[in-house]
Amino acid sequence: MKILILNCSPVRIGATGKICSLIAEGLSETHEVKQVCIDDYSFAFCTGCRLCHETGKCVLKEDGADQLAKEMEKAEAIVCVSPSYWADVPGQFKAFIDRMTLYSNTHDPHASLGDSKLGFSAVLRTGSSRKECERLQETISHFYSHLDILSLAGVSMTEVENREDVDKYANELEAFVRTIKNVLAEAVRIRRIAAFEKLYDDLKKAVERNDVSDHTEEIMKKLSAYYETDWKEDFEADESGRIPQKMKRGVLSEDGLYDLLEAYEEQRS
Ligand SMILES: Cc1cc2nc3c(=O)[nH]c(=O)nc-3n(C[C@H](O)[C@H](O)[C@H](O)COP(=O)(O)O)c2cc1C
Numbered sequence: 001m002k003i004l005i006l007n008c009s010p011v012r013i014g015a016t017g018k019i020c021s022l023i024a025e026g027l028s029e030t031h032e033v034k035q036v037c038i039d040d041y042s043f044a045f046c047t048g049c050r051l052c053h054e055t056g057k058c059v060l061k062e063d064g065a066d067q068l069a070k071e072m073e074k075a076e077a078i079v080c081v082s083p084s085y086w087a088d089v090p091g092q093f094k095a096f097i098d099r100m101t102l103y104s105n106t107h108d109p110h111a112s113l114g115d116s117k118l119g120f121s122a123v124l125r126t127g128s129s130r131k132e133c134e135r136l137q138e139t140i141s142h143f144y145s146h147l148d149i150l151s152l153a154g155v156s157m158t159e160v161e162n163r164e165d166v167d168k169y170a171n172e173l174e175a176f177v178r179t180i181k182n183v184l185a186e187a188v189r190i191r192r193i194a195a196f197e198k199l200y201d202d203l204k205k206a207v208e209r210n211d212v213s214d215h216t217e218e219i220m221k222k223l224s225a226y227y228e229t230d231w232k233e234d235f236e237a238d239e240s241g242r243i244p245q246k247m248k249r250g251v252l253s254e255d256g257l258y259d260l261l262e263a264y265e266e267q268r269s
Pocket residue numbers: 009010011013014015016017083084085086087088124125126127128132160161162
């Protein structure tokens with residue numbers, strides 16, 4: 001599988017760079033890995049013109065932001081590794097996120113990076129509180145979610161100022177690489193669960209609104225077919241801990257899907 005590791009720090013060979021290399025080393029035993037740094041790309045700031053909200057295209061001249069987006073497009077999995085700069089991601093990476101608004105699923109039409117990708121994050125900071133790391137994880141997950149990248153696992157490191165400080169996280173990083181490998185081995189299943197989770201949410205909303213239409217019938221048929229086929233295997237995979245904790249999976253809750261299909265049937269009749 002093609003994996004892109006993005007060093008979100010403008011420092012190529014600092015602590016963040018070392019973490020990127022360690023992750024790349026572990027993953028390249030079994031996968032095709034490309035490492036890039038946000039500082040490899042030079043690009044203009046988003047001007048906030050919002051034209052991409054209507055067109056799915058950016059009016060700015062093609063630059064490094066488009067090149068980096070192309071790298072993301074080529075990858076099936078993405079690992080963002082970010083230090084804390086003022087309690088959030090570095091400005092360079094934030095500026096890139098802004099430039100990706102043309103890809104945001106909050107507007108239609110929007111550009112697409114292709115089939116939903118698998119997303120991972122590693123964050124680090126010099127201070128000791130983990131709360132700040134959660135904020136960085138949140139920023140990256142938010143970015144992923146609007147690009148239809150599934151946010152599947154993350155690791156947080158505190159009290160890291162320079163490359164040497166990374167050594168104390170050797171075990172955590174090894175475990176993180178193992179987690180990524182396990183998730184990638186279940187990629188087909190994970191994408192399937194994510195797709196049915198979306199339909200499950202849509203039908204739940206339709207039931208709340210008392211909505212019965214051709215569209216909801218279509219969703220119901222797909223969910224019923226899933227329940228009769230792969231659902232049990234996915235449920236068991238979840239029970240045996242093979243589905244990442246971070247993943248939203250109401251569709252796999254013991255009676256959730258069965259009850260929802262019943263509720264929809266009742267509403268229809
Ligand atoms: C401009 C700047 C702002 C920073 N802000 C924070 C911060 O708010 N909280 C924190 O814990 N560490 C902060 N740090 C420390 C970095 O997160 C830490 O040194 C990290 O290891 C830097 O990795 P790098 O050298 O690979 O970029 C900051 C560092 C810089 C250069």
